[in-house]
Amino acid sequence: MPQTSMHAAGRLNSRSVRDHNLSLVLHELHRRFSGSRSLICSATGLTPGAVTLLVNELMKAGFIETGGMLEAEGGRRKKQLVLSGRTYPVAVLLLRHESVRLVCESFSGERLVDEVYERDFRGRPVEDFVSFAAGLILELEQRLSTDHGLTLEVVGVVSPISVLAHQTGTLPNADFGWPMLDIGASIRSEIARKGGHATAVMMNDANCAGWAEYRALVQEGAEDPHGVIFIDTDDPMGGSFIFDGKVYNGALGTAMGIGHIQINAEGERCLCGKRGCLTLYASREAVIGRSGLTEVANASGSDFALAELERRAEMGEEPARETLERAVRYVRIAIENALTLLVADCVIIGGYMAAHLDDILAVDNGFTSLGVPGVTSLHAARLGDEAAVIGGLSRMRGAVIDHVGEIIRGETLDPSTLLQDTV
Numbered sequence: 001m002p003q004t005s006m007h008a009a010g011r012l013n014s015r016s017v018r019d020h021n022l023s024l025v026l027h028e029l030h031r032r033f034s035g036s037r038s039l040i041c042s043a044t045g046l047t048p049g050a051v052t053l054l055v056n057e058l059m060k061a062g063f064i065e066t067g068g069m070l071e072a073e074g075g076r077r078k079k080q081l082v083l084s085g086r087t088y089p090v091a092v093l094l095l096r097h098e099s100v101r102l103v104c105e106s107f108s109g110e111r112l113v114d115e116v117y118e119r120d121f122r123g124r125p126v127e128d129f130v131s132f133a134a135g136l137i138l139e140l141e142q143r144l145s146t147d148h149g150l151t152l153e154v155v156g157v158v159s160p161i162s163v164l165a166h167q168t169g170t171l172p173n174a175d176f177g178w179p180m181l182d183i184g185a186s187i188r189s190e191i192a193r194k195g196g197h198a199t200a201v202m203m204n205d206a207n208c209a210g211w212a213e214y215r216a217l218v219q220e221g222a223e224d225p226h227g228v229i230f231i232d233t234d235d236p237m238g239g240s241f242i243f244d245g246k247v248y249n250g251a252l253g254t255a256m257g258i259g260h261i262q263i264n265a266e267g268e269r270c271l272c273g274k275r276g277c278l279t280l281y282a283s284r285e286a287v288i289g290r291s292g293l294t295e296v297a298n299a300s301g302s303d304f305a306l307a308e309l310e311r312r313a314e315m316g317e318e319p320a321r322e323t324l325e326r327a328v329r330y331v332r333i334a335i336e337n338a339l340t341l342l343v344a345d346c347v348i349i350g351g352y353m354a355a356h357l358d359d360i361l362a363v364d365n366g367f368t369s370l371g372v373p374g375v376t377s378l379h380a381a382r383l384g385d386e387a388a389v390i391g392g393l394s395r396m397r398g399a400v401i402d403h404v405g406e407i408i409r410g411e412t413l414d415p416s417t418l419l420q421d422t423v
């Protein structure tokens with residue numbers, strides 16, 4: 001029946017164009033925090049008539065509201081559009097070694113819930129975590145509904161575990177002792193079994209932290225970079241690569257695992273099985289250990305031990321001086337290798353090494369583009385420990401925006417296509 005199928009295809013096509021345009025308008029407001037109708041027209045290339053229709057629909061569905069007046073060109077005042085605080089909250093669950101943190105924000109970014117649960121799931125069955133996470137999400141759904149009249153659509157479970165492409169599974173993790181499994185699917189079925197609604201997906205913490213640092217840089221006025229390399233030098237040492245505004249995940253979710261690039265082929269054996277990985281020389285734990293400060297770290301904390309290491313290195317005391325100097329040099333080599341392969345125009349350093357940007361630049365490395373204005377900029381991360389949560393929430397908000405049409409129609413979201421910011 002060719003006529004019927006052509007008709008159906010036409011309808012589907014116009015619906016997907018409309019969905020795409022609704023997302024386009026919302027993304028623009030999310031990126032700029034606010035805007036007028038004419039600003040949206042010039043940024044998206046949509047006609048004023050189309051923008052008016054889309055804005056009206058988004059207002060009716062509760063995604064945006066008017067928020068005061070904007071001063072426009074020629075002294076004219078225009079109505080400012082902002083994301084609504086009254087609908088579509090987003091949430092993340094952050095799994096750390098000794099805690100689980102639950103954070104929920106309104107669609108406009110107001111923090112509604114921020115709670116830390118002291119729980120250590122290392123060495124415990126993964127089912128214990130699945131059950132705990134699903135319970136927290138269900139309780140959050142009920143609280144949001146009762147206290148605010150809000151429906152929770154999406155939750156990101158942020159952890160150090162690598163997430164396979166299309167969010168269909170997770171790699172084994174040595175820290176927690178968990179096997180290869182689809183943790184996200186297990187949490188979703190537990191939520192559904194107990195009558196919950198939210199779609200939960202797994203996200204890698206370094207990817208979320210890199211995303212947050214990238215967004216923070218752009219929001220402070222930096223030109224939108226084409227490729228961003230983010231390196232976290234704290235433990236576990238890792239990173240992420242953001243290309244054209246998308247997180248590069250890799251098939252196994254281990255892309256930009258810079259801690260495990262081989263920096264010394266004759267070096268000692270790493271946990272990953274290779275020899276001489278970067279993390280053995282340059283991670284926070286490694287430099288503390290190699291400077292003989294592990295006991296100090298155990299007694300007084302890692303921050304205190306690191307400050308002592310920096311003091312000793314400054315005074316020229318060994319082995320602190322040599323350890324820190326080598327860590328800086330190896331991080332620089334790792335950056336140069338990554339730049340050779342990826343040709344990124346922006347590098348962001350997080351963790352303890354963020355205080356050593358000048359030292360990294362000062363390493364004599366022959367010809368380089370690093371730190372050259374207009375070629376490759378080098379920045380210190382600015383969000384610290386908060387980066388993974390901030391990035392996770394921002395990516396969840398992006399997921400809601402990408403699926404605005406389906407949410408308006410009350411359709412169930414497909415977890416395998418939820419994170420469209422990932423390649």
Ligand SMILES: [Zn+2]
Binds near residue numbers: 260271272
């Ligand atoms: Zn390794």
